[in-house]
Amino acid sequence: MSLEEMESTWGSQSAPVSDTAAAQAWIDKSRRAVRTTALFLLVTTLIAVGNLGLQLHRLAVDPDRKFANSYSEIALAALGAGFAIFGVVSFRLGQRKYRALMHDTRRCLELILQEKRTEITALTAWVPATLLGCLGLVALGKLQIIGSGLETPANAWSGVIFAAVFFLIISTVLIHRAIAFVKPEARELETTLRSLALD
Amino acid sequence: MTSGSREETFAAWLQEHHAILHKVARSFSAAPAEQDELVQDIRLALWHALPAFDGRSKPSSYIYRIALNRALSWKRHRRTYRAKLAQLENEPLPANSPDPRLELIYAEIRHLDGVERSLILLQLDGFTYDEIGETLGLTPTNVGARLTRIRQKLAANLKDK
Numbered sequence: 001m002s003l004e005e006m007e008s009t010w011g012s013q014s015a016p017v018s019d020t021a022a023a024q025a026w027i028d029k030s031r032r033a034v035r036t037t038a039l040f041l042l043v044t045t046l047i048a049v050g051n052l053g054l055q056l057h058r059l060a061v062d063p064d065r066k067f068a069n070s071y072s073e074i075a076l077a078a079l080g081a082g083f084a085i086f087g088v089v090s091f092r093l094g095q096r097k098y099r100a101l102m103h104d105t106r107r108c109l110e111l112i113l114q115e116k117r118t119e120i121t122a123l124t125a126w127v128p129a130t131l132l133g134c135l136g137l138v139a140l141g142k143l144q145i146i147g148s149g150l151e152t153p154a155n156a157w158s159g160v161i162f163a164a165v166f167f168l169i170i171s172t173v174l175i176h177r178a179i180a181f182v183k184p185e186a187r188e189l190e191t192t193l194r195s196l197a198l199d
Numbered sequence: 200m201t202s203g204s205r206e207e208t209f210a211a212w213l214q215e216h217h218a219i220l221h222k223v224a225r226s227f228s229a230a231p232a233e234q235d236e237l238v239q240d241i242r243l244a245l246w247h248a249l250p251a252f253d254g255r256s257k258p259s260s261y262i263y264r265i266a267l268n269r270a271l272s273w274k275r276h277r278r279t280y281r282a283k284l285a286q287l288e289n290e291p292l293p294a295n296s297p298d299p300r301l302e303l304i305y306a307e308i309r310h311l312d313g314v315e316r317s318l319i320l321l322q323l324d325g326f327t328y329d330e331i332g333e334t335l336g337l338t339p340t341n342v343g344a345r346l347t348r349i350r351q352k353l354a355a356n357l358k359d360k
Contacts, residue, residue, distance in 0.1 A: 001304075001360050007323065009298070024206065027246050097272070098244055098247035098248065101247075102251045104264065104336035
């Protein structure tokens, strides 16, 4: 087949019939799903952040509440708020990808790559660091409990180890996601960008 | 853009240019199920991109930009599945294929890399070097040089077919 034949065959191809109504219905369904997710995330974040604020406020104003007897509530509230904020950021990144598509291909790929790198940093550094902070809170609370004699050191440290294993599992899952999925995607984007940059 | 006019424009664009979506999907995947999925994804991206259209370029050029950008970022999520598809692509065409010559052209386009696919698709649909450059973020000179190489590659691959 010659290039001229290829061009004439290409020009004579017939397009499949377009079902505009079905396409519009699918778009409407997607928009409803996005709105529902956004609303759910907003409510969850408000509750989680409100709960964390409430715990800190109680610690500040209630003389009976010490860090030792309220650390678990604070750690749980901080964890909840952290996950809610992570959900909101992920959702925003998901929506931003549509904005990137409006630019020319080179700029679009650069923007998507930038987001992938941010995601890798979040998954491998920021989330584990937040979890480490929560673990620090738990350890600090347990130290105070040991100091006040409310719990034996063995019991207190077993609680810390339990929390450490829990946070380690979450961090491992997130780091695995970054290494197995997000990094290969970023590498592939870099390859396409390099291919665009070639003269 | 009001909600009503957005819906009208979207419907009009799909009616007039839906072939672009299918051409891009078919050039980036051999499996009909994947092609349908990509077409849906491009439609959604197009819906989101519609308010940003400023009329400086042709709607077909803008649709191609969205479709190619979506296709270039979409295929990355299906690496394993695509590896299996690559094996299937090397198998002979089914006897009942609607147009074996067209199937052959799409198969050859799918052998090119993402940027090359985008370039040849735009050229086959009659876009100028300036328009292609604007869509992909390349200079017209670069577009010309690349297209010459791609056409040579395609000519060599299609020679005995």
